[in-house]
Amino acid sequence: MNVIVVAELDPRTRRRRLLRKRFLRRPVAVAGLVVVLFFVVVAIFAPWVAPHSSAFTDFNHTLAKPGSRYLLGTDELGHDELSRIIWGARSSMLVGVLATLLAMVIAVPIGMVAGYYRGWTDTVIARATDVLLSFPFVILAVGLAAILGPSLLNATLAIGIGSIPGFIRIARGETLARREEDYVPAAIANGATDRTIIFRHILPNMTSTLLVQATLTIPQAIIGEAVLSFLGLGVQPPQTSWGVMLQDAQSYTSQAPRLAVFPGIALVLVVLAFNVFGDGLRDILDPRTTR
């Protein structure tokens, strides 16, 4: 006799499996994730991965061509290009992730309060957000960094603050939609406070949207960091970053264009990887997706 045993799966496990299956069906997104993970690992283990420290200089081999001694060559001061790109990944990832977290922590409660209470609170917050959004992100970040002064921490703050308006808008829009769902009046009828409703009922329902927004904000923040460093408003020596490398490479574009090309490739690769990964994430988390 054949007995078909239907294994009862925990719903969380089942959903996770479904999402994994959907994700694996998107090769571009998978590639994005692989590249992102690669750079994250490299950034975390930079001291062990990088052949040399970021301050290392070999004055006997300045502007060396890529070869066996220095895989990607050296710059005008004898810095090892490969090592600098690895150390630069650290700055990029750190700023990208921290600035995004900072923006989320500040913006999400503000956006949710605006969307939940509506009325004049919402009008003030939403209009202020619109004003901030009308400035290009980079201009906002550069302006803030110029006020705060050049350092990696200040660059993070500037980029984080610059990313706040986008998150406010997302959180507000999601809250506006969620508060109309039937479980909100049901919770009110059961004596829930506004705080309970906002953070325990509405917030968990918008995590996937926020997650997607975060994966799309991180690359933006990485570019922001590169811009600030390029302009001298970010990382200070001996620390390095891809933006600093691009800046240094400027004077040697005719002699050694590779000095700009290598960090440029790293930057493009990371940003692109985050974007395609975020797009894939958005697709699989969209409940209308069937594939």
Next chain:
Amino acid sequence: MLEVSDLSVRFDTDDGPVHAVDRMSLTLAPGEVLGVVGESGCGKSVTCMSFVRLLPETAHVTGRVLFEGRDLLTLSARELRRIRGREISYVFQEPMSSLNPVFTVGRQVGEVLQRHLGLSRAAARSRTIELLRLVRIPAAERRLDEYPHQLSGGMRQRVMIAIAIACDPKVLVADEPTTALDVTIQAGILDLMRDIRERLGTAIVLITHNLGVVADVADRVVVMYAGRKAEEAPVPELFAHPQHPYTIGLLGAVPRPYEGEGTRERLQEIPGRVPSLHELPQACAFADRCPRADEVTRSQIPQLREVRPSHFVACFHPGPG
């Protein structure tokens, strides 16, 4: 226990004010099941939502809602939250969407217990299992850890009822609790309502447009029309001797499947439409649809009067059809 008097609700909309409820009065005794009947938009839900001020801010509520000697309409938001879900709780029409999709049902029942009774997580969990058993959910210990989307509509409505009775409230307001469910499941839910009243002594306000449901579980009925009370009587009395032409019309519109040879009559509809609630007519609101309407009907508002023992009607020409 619950005494609503002269309750009026006005919504200020872009098209001007809408008078959803006009000088409505209700009483509810402990352990009583009161049926509130009427067409969509007659103000039955609005009346009951205003008990603990669940209406949006655009609603202007006047009158008094006395609950155990306190006027709920004057309480602070904090005091109201202690009553909502603990003393007076609600079951809504949409079981499919009234549960939060991202939490297990056990957590949602437990949340109320933790909030109102201050139970620990573990105590709330074991109490939740008891509650789920009480609302007759099979395999309650397993269902506890399931998500709303894994349950059928009937099961979800049972969970909603479990949440509503979790703190042993004195009043349970059930707003069309069976409308969204299959007929076979409806019977089970109504049976559960009766059971809750008997076992817990909870007074129930049952809002419905289905007179069959009222006949099944209610002790007393209030018939509403256009924001006003049309008729009020104990259930057997109302069904045996309906007085208001509107009630008679409603009864005529209830399908009676097959009562023997040759008795399959056409269902009677009530001609005309519910009046717009933008202005309160200084007349009987039902006049335009009423076969008994005359000059008096069109110029005065009928007052509620007792035409038979504990049978009240707001009509100038009451009487059996």
